[in-house]
Amino acid sequence: MTNFKPLALTIIFCFFVSSHCTIIIPKNNNGNLIQQTCKQTPNYEICIQYLKSDPRSSDADITGLALIMVDIIKSKANTTLNKINQLIKKKQEPSQKEALNSCAGRYKAILVADVPKSVAALKQGDPKFAEDGANDAAVEATTCENGFKGKSPLSNENIAMHDVAAITAAIVKQLL
Amino acid sequence: MDRTNNSNHDVPFSYVSLPIGPHEDEAPVESRGKWKARPVVFCGLLVLVSLVAFNGYKGSNGNITTLTSNEDLKQKTIPSHKWKPVSRGVSAGVSEKSNRLFTKSNNIGGMLFPWNNTMLAWQRTAFHFQPEENWMNDPNGPLYYKGWYHFFYQYNPNGAFWGDIVWGHAVSRDLIHWIHLPLAMVADEWYDQNGVWTGSATILPNGDIIMLYTGATDALVQVQNLAYPADLSDPLLIDWIKYPKNPVLVPPPEIEVYDFRDPTTAWLTSQGKWRISIGSKMNKTGIALVYDTKDFKTFERIEGILHAVPKTGMWECVDFFPVSTKLDIGLDTSARGDDVKYVMKVSLDDDRHDYYALGTYDENGVDFVPDDTNKDVGTGLRYDYGVFYASKTFYDQSKERRVLWSWIGESDSEDADVAKGWASLMGIPRTIVFDKKTGSNLLQWPVEEVERLRMKRCKFHNEKVMPGSVVLLNIGSASQLDIEAEFNIDKKDIEKIKQTNEEYNCETSGGAANRGALGPFGLLVLADEGLSEYTPIYFYVVKGSNGNLKTSFCSDQSRSSLATDVDKSIFGSTVPVLEGEKLSLRILVDHSIVESFAQGGRTCVTSRVYPTTAIYENAQLFLFNNATEATVTASLNVWHMNSAFINDKQVKLKS
Numbered sequence: 043m044t045n046f047k048p049l050a051l052t053i054i055f056c057f058f059v060s061s062h063c064t065i066i067i068p069k070n071n072n073g074n075l076i077q078q079t080c081k082q083t084p085n086y087e088i089c090i091q092y093l094k095s096d097p098r099s100s101d102a103d104i105t106g107l108a109l110i111m112v113d114i115i116k117s118k119a120n121t122t123l124n125k126i127n128q129l130i131k132k133k134q135e136p137s138q139k140e141a142l143n144s145c146a147g148r149y150k151a152i153l154v155a156d157v158p159k160s161v162a163a164l165k166q167g168d169p170k171f172a173e174d175g176a177n178d179a180a181v182e183a184t185t186c187e188n189g190f191k192g193k194s195p196l197s198n199e200n201i202a203m204h205d206v207a208a209i210t211a212a213i214v215k216q217l218l
Numbered sequence: 219m220d221r222t223n224n225s226n227h228d229v230p231f232s233y234v235s236l237p238i239g240p241h242e243d244e245a246p247v248e249s250r251g252k253w254k255a256r257p258v259v260f261c262g263l264l265v266l267v268s269l270v271a272f273n274g275y276k277g278s279n280g281n282i283t284t285l286t287s288n289e290d291l292k293q294k295t296i297p298s299h300k301w302k303p304v305s306r307g308v309s310a311g312v313s314e315k316s317n318r319l320f321t322k323s324n325n326i327g328g329m330l331f332p333w334n335n336t337m338l339a340w341q342r343t344a345f346h347f348q349p350e351e352n353w354m355n356d357p358n359g360p361l362y363y364k365g366w367y368h369f370f371y372q373y374n375p376n377g378a379f380w381g382d383i384v385w386g387h388a389v390s391r392d393l394i395h396w397i398h399l400p401l402a403m404v405a406d407e408w409y410d411q412n413g414v415w416t417g418s419a420t421i422l423p424n425g426d427i428i429m430l431y432t433g434a435t436d437a438l439v440q441v442q443n444l445a446y447p448a449d450l451s452d453p454l455l456i457d458w459i460k461y462p463k464n465p466v467l468v469p470p471p472e473i474e475v476y477d478f479r480d481p482t483t484a485w486l487t488s489q490g491k492w493r494i495s496i497g498s499k500m501n502k503t504g505i506a507l508v509y510d511t512k513d514f515k516t517f518e519r520i521e522g523i524l525h526a527v528p529k530t531g532m533w534e535c536v537d538f539f540p541v542s543t544k545l546d547i548g549l550d551t552s553a554r555g556d557d558v559k560y561v562m563k564v565s566l567d568d569d570r571h572d573y574y575a576l577g578t579y580d581e582n583g584v585d586f587v588p589d590d591t592n593k594d595v596g597t598g599l600r601y602d603y604g605v606f607y608a609s610k611t612f613y614d615q616s617k618e619r620r621v622l623w624s625w626i627g628e629s630d631s632e633d634a635d636v637a638k639g640w641a642s643l644m645g646i647p648r649t650i651v652f653d654k655k656t657g658s659n660l661l662q663w664p665v666e667e668v669e670r671l672r673m674k675r676c677k678f679h680n681e682k683v684m685p686g687s688v689v690l691l692n693i694g695s696a697s698q699l700d701i702e703a704e705f706n707i708d709k710k711d712i713e714k715i716k717q718t719n720e721e722y723n724c725e726t727s728g729g730a731a732n733r734g735a736l737g738p739f740g741l742l743v744l745a746d747e748g749l750s751e752y753t754p755i756y757f758y759v760v761k762g763s764n765g766n767l768k769t770s771f772c773s774d775q776s777r778s779s780l781a782t783d784v785d786k787s788i789f790g791s792t793v794p795v796l797e798g799e800k801l802s803l804r805i806l807v808d809h810s811i812v813e814s815f816a817q818g819g820r821t822c823v824t825s826r827v828y829p830t831t832a833i834y835e836n837a838q839l840f841l842f843n844n845a846t847e848a849t850v851t852a853s854l855n856v857w858h859m860n861s862a863f864i865n866d867k868q869v870k871l872k873s
Contacts, residue, residue, distance in 0.1 A: 148633050154379075158377075
């Protein structure tokens with residue numbers, strides 16, 4: 043009889059835990075898709091963070107998640123371009139100014155070419171062009187960063203763009 | 219400009235150089251004035267010329283030493299640091315699928331390479347098809363009609379990147395000189411509102427022309443539509459009519475609405491019906507659907523599929539055609555018979571490569587069976603091991619040949635494309651025949667009409683190239699060239715080499731910098747004299763464990779440019795070399811595109827190259843041999859190529 047006590051306790055404990063488990067499961071049942079999708083990207087945490095911060099992600103398919111990421115590329119490019127333009131107005135060393143001008147061109151290309159073609163490709167069902175667009179956004183950011191002789195005033199932005207672009211490309215890849 | 223990252227860099231003018239004015243270490247743009255002082259190129263003469271060129275190396279006093287015997291032929295050894303990449307671009311080690319993505323790599327001290335207009339303007343080609351501006355991708359509906367070659371293509375009239383796709387149109391008498399015509403089709407119907415996408419032409423026995431193409435509808439469904447010329451008596455086929463009851467095909471229920479595109483040219487079945495195929499996928503298995511029709515307006519879905527290969531993903535731009543196993547001519551798409559094999563080709567969405575397989579076709583069973591199941595569609599041979607996608611053939615009835623078109627995309631950044639205002643080229647059209655000697659692959663070769671662009675020829679005969687050396691070929695500026703070359707490795711060198719289990723893979727080899735006993739050797743194209751930028755096209759031979767030689771053919775972009783935002787992969791593959799064959803290659807250099815063919819077109823590699831320095835008069839051509847043991851003898855013909863003046867013609871048509 044004393045033998046059954048631990049077993050009984052264990053059983054009761056399991057019921058207790060499992061009933062709690064049912065309470066813990068999140069209501070958003072697209073969380074699973076987001077997790078699965080983000081697991082196949084180079085940066086799971088950042089991927090989850092970005093997607094979950096957008097309310098559209100709760101009922102998006104993979105194409106929808108990719109479109110959310112492209113939107114993030116777009117908004118980051120806009121913010122960075124504004125910062126670049128502010129910096130250009132200030133007094134700069136010639137090489138710094140040259141690097142900033144080059145960066146402006148790079149971020150403009152993201153906005154003018156990469157984002158529109160990625161959106162169109164995802165919506166129209168030929169996602170490979172969105173993969174190209176995302177990959178190119180990363181190249182533009184990295185090239186911008188490498189253009190600075192001294193310290194880059196845009197490191198945070200360039201690294202962020204690179205990471206977001208890499209995640210986007212990896213999500214699009216899942217559609218191919 | 220510092221050309222190397224090595225502090226004890228060799229004096230650049232220790233190379234065999236052209237007999238020109240004093241060489242100075244300055245930026246190439248400024249040195250243009252100096253190049254004008256160069257004496258006339260001794261082109262067209264034979265051995266004597268090449269001897270003079272190779273021997274005429276310069277001391278610092280400006281004298282040219284002319285030597286007359288072969289023993290005096292001084293070849294320069296190339297310091298090893300010249301082979302290592304100066305700046306990391308997109309390196310070969312990164313898989314091709316993510317080859318545009320690279321981590322925040324070594325900041326090379328703020329070396330900024332903004333693309334200036336001079337560099338960008340040089341990139342436009344002289345004799346490859348491209349529109350005047352903006353974006354182009356897949357070739358569409360190529361055909362020959364009433365004396366004219368017609369070419370249509372995916373085009374964005376609004377920008378240098380994909381989007382707003384419509385059908386561009388151009389015509390030519392010879393596949394080389396093109397005249398741009400008005401757009402053939404635009405997105406003006408609900409069934410192609412979101413894209414007038416890729417399609418193929420079928421010419422009926424009565425002369426009717428049928429165009430089937432994919433439309434992305436207003437509801438974003440991929441459908442197939444019928445179009446035909448408004449006026450068949452117009453040889454230029456300017457105007458096109460879309461069938462009022464389009465679409466003629468919608469995705470079948472088991473296929474996703476966005477996995478249904480690129481209908482093929484039709485072929486006649488023995489029942490007298492027309493049969494087409496459309497690529498798709500089920501999960502990750504690429505498949506080719508089959509439809510029959512009598513009138514191209516109503517279609518019957520044929521049970522089964524033409525072929526399927528697991529794990530290959532979406533099949534785009536399916537092409538299916540017969541080749542003669544006996545004759546070196548092309549066959550009509552409907553041809554059949556005993557001496558006929560079939561080619562099934564697909565473009566894989568997953569990796570942006572075009573694959574093909576040779577096999578047999580059972581019409582009744584609707585079955586394509588590859589000759590070699592280890593080299594199936596999508597897992598085996600590629601038309602081209604470089605940048606080459608969405609290709610499509612057509613039967614040219616006027617010359618009885620099958621001609622292959624392919625889209626050659628850019629390998630640079632979007633920023634540069636937007637700045638230069640255009641993106642993408644077409645490869646030079648190629649004829650396709652069955653390789654009777656190997657029996658297991660196709661041969662591709664630039665159409666003969668391209669040879670009409672050849673101007674003066676420089677001939678080099680039996681140039682011996684010692685291990686570890688580089689030889690400047692005195693041909694003058696080298697941005698537009700047609701090169702045919704043969705290489706021979708000294709038999710003694712081959713015999714004394716040990717056998718090895720080495721498996722050479724161009725893509726992961728590290729390129730021409732990595733020396734083997736019997737390779738690499740070949741040519742450096744788009745190279746500046748100081749070799750700060752160059753693109754090796756080379757053979758690499760391995761003596762295998764049974765004494766047999768295995769040959770690879772590669773194009774190495776790792777040092778093609780000092781810019782950091784261009785692709786620097788190494789492309790290539792093995793190439794069959796049969797008993798008694800010399801190693802032979804052909805290279806078409808046309809500014810930012812290099813197309814290379816080995817062994818008569820058994821292995822082909824197309825590359826995009828974007829030098830910052832090796833442009834205009836600074837672009838040169840070298841022979842090189844970076845093998846450790848093999849002495850190589852090379853004979854070549856190098857032709858300067860004329861422009862095809864493609865974008866100089868404006869056709870004004872009455873509206």
